[in-house]
Amino acid sequence: MSNQNSIDVYNVYSKYLKERFGEKVYKLPISLPLTCPNRDGCVGTGGCIYCGEEGGSFENLSNTLSVKEQAEKNKDYIQIRYKANKFISYFQNFTNTYLPIDDFKRYVEESIVDRVVGISISTRPDCINDEYLEYLDYIKKRYDLEITIELGLQTVNYHTLKKINRGHTLAEFLDAVIRNKRYGIRTCAHLILNLPWDDMDDTIENAKILSALGVEEVKLHGLYILDKTELGNMYKSGEISIISKEEYKERVIKFLEYLDEEIVVQRIIGRAPEENSLFVNWNESWWKIRDEIVSDMEKRQTRQGIKCDYLNGKALKNKKYI
Ligand code: SF4
Numbered sequence: 158m159s160n161q162n163s164i165d166v167y168n169v170y171s172k173y174l175k176e177r178f179g180e181k182v183y184k185l186p187i188s189l190p191l192t193c194p195n196r197d198g199c200v201g202t203g204g205c206i207y208c209g210e211e212g213g214s215f216e217n218l219s220n221t222l223s224v225k226e227q228a229e230k231n232k233d234y235i236q237i238r239y240k241a242n243k244f245i246s247y248f249q250n251f252t253n254t255y256l257p258i259d260d261f262k263r264y265v266e267e268s269i270v271d272r273v274v275g276i277s278i279s280t281r282p283d284c285i286n287d288e289y290l291e292y293l294d295y296i297k298k299r300y301d302l303e304i305t306i307e308l309g310l311q312t313v314n315y316h317t318l319k320k321i322n323r324g325h326t327l328a329e330f331l332d333a334v335i336r337n338k339r340y341g342i343r344t345c346a347h348l349i350l351n352l353p354w355d356d357m358d359d360t361i362e363n364a365k366i367l368s369a370l371g372v373e374e375v376k377l378h379g380l381y382i383l384d385k386t387e388l389g390n391m392y393k394s395g396e397i398s399i400i401s402k403e404e405y406k407e408r409v410i411k412f413l414e415y416l417d418e419e420i421v422v423q424r425i426i427g428r429a430p431e432e433n434s435l436f437v438n439w440n441e442s443w444w445k446i447r448d449e450i451v452s453d454m455e456k457r458q459t460r461q462g463i464k465c466d467y468l469n470g471k472a473l474k475n476k477k478y479i
Contacts, residue, residue, distance in 0.1 A: 166454040167413050167461040170374070170423040177303070178274055183239060184247040185231040187224055187268055191251040193281070200283065200324035205311075206387040207321065207380065209433070224267035232270060245275040245303075254280040254289050262292055269296075275303035277345070282308050282330040285337070294340040305343040305374065308333055313366045317354040322387075327366075334370050345374035345423060350408045352380060353397040360408045364415035368465055375420055377412070378427035379405060379446075382436040389435050402439040406450050410459065418462030425450055 174182040195201040196208070222230065228246055235241050246268035254261060268276060276296070285306065297304045308330060312318060315326045330346075337344045348363055367375055380399065382392050391397045400408075409425050416422075426446050429437045438446060454460060466474070 165460065166451055167422045167425070168418060168420060170421050173421045178243050180242060181239070182243045182245055182274060183235045183241045184245045184277065185228050185235070185268075185273070186247050186249050187227045187231075187264075188250050189224070189248060189253060189256070189264060191253065191256060193252045194255055194284065195252075195281070195322070195324040201322060203322060203387065205321050205323055206391070207382065209383045209386060224264045225270065228268050228270045228273070232272075243272055243274045244270075245277050246270075246273050248276070248278045250279070252281050252284050253278045254284045258288055258292070261289065265293075265296060269300055269302070273302070275305065277305045277307060279307040279309070281325065282310065282333040283325040285333040287336065290336060290340040290342060293342055297341065303343065305345050306333070306337055307345040307347060307376070309347045311347065311349045312352055312355050312359060313363050314352075314355055314359045317352050317359070320354050321352065331370065334372055338371070343373040345376055346372050347376050347378065348412075349378050349380050350412060351400050351405050353399065357408060357411060360412050361415050364412045364465075365467060367420060368415070368417035369468060371417075371419075373421060374423055375416070376423040376427075377409060377425050379429070379438050379443075380436075381427075381429040381434055381438070384433045384435055392435055399436055402441070402446065405439075406446070406453060409450050410454055410457075413454070413461040414459055414464040415467075416461055417465050417468070418460075420461075422461065 171181065193204065193208075196204040228244075232241075232244055235244070248264070248268070256264075265276060265278075276293075278293075285308075293304050293306075296302060309323075310327075310330045311321065311323065313327050313330075318326055334344045334346075346367055350360055350363070380388075382388050382399075388397070392399075405426075413422070413425070424447075426438065426443045428443050431437055
């Protein structure tokens with residue numbers, strides 16, 4: 158959820174949803190009994206070095222309930238609590254396209270309960286192909302839904318991707334985004350701006366590549382470090398360190414300045430569980446850090462896209478031939 162001030166400094170997701178659907182829209186988290194190809198041996202076994210066993214999320218109902226039950230139960234709760242009327246079914250945990258196509262179809266159709274206006278599906282860039290996208294294109298048209306694929310990228314720096322053991326490089330992400338576009342499916346890219354191997358140049362390149370590709374949405378997370386993970390061991394042994402909160406804020410601001418103003422920003426810092434964690438958001442509330450970033454941007458009179466001057470032949474702009 159955004160605060161009011163943030164409307165001016167970046168393209169806030171809740172505002173986008175309100176304009177697109179005419180009112181506030183809420184997500185219904187849905188959890189499937191899945192694993193991930195980076196954990197089960199398909200592309201890797203250990204998983205990403207920061208991954209806990211919950212597969213990247215901690216807010217879902219049990220996946221022993223059917224998809225329909227989860228959607229209805231979450232909807233009942235959210236509509237009473239927030240007087241909500243429109244919803245997006247959100248397949249959040251693990252890799253939601255890493256399952257047989259017929260199972261995938263069944264789950265997606267079960268999630269289209271009354272007053273669902275969109276579906277959001279979290280997955281890896283190496284788990285998207287034409288078969289799944291053709292089906293989603295059909296569903297989009299049949300039920301008049303907005304469909305978004307959330308792709309975990311984390312960074313465009315392919316050296317860092319190797320260090321965090323993502324099991325894919327930048328190329329798979331580029332392929333997935335281009336493929337999504339062919340089917341009119343939106344892409345939301347997930348990034349972590351404070352990976353220990355990345356610097357400000359990587360931050361800027363993250364924004365430039367997402368802008369050049371024309372992804373529709375982006376979600377930023379701070380790195381959180383769980384105990385009993387490889388990253389946790391590196392942190393405890395002093396092999397890695399985390400940048401300061403001030404530096405994180407600078408990176409977010411720089412990222413937004415270079416990001417095309419059309420790209421919708423879902424989050425500029427993530428929520429994270431404190432349980433079993435060694436490091437989470439400098440021990441501060443995510444919303445407090447978000448508000449500080451917004452306030453800093455307002456003071457500096459800067460905003461998303463102010464430095465996005467590099468597309469469409471930068472060298473030809475204002476060029477005077479002699
Ligand atoms: S892709 Fe996601 S679920 Fe798979 S290992 Fe990485 S963080 Fe965990």
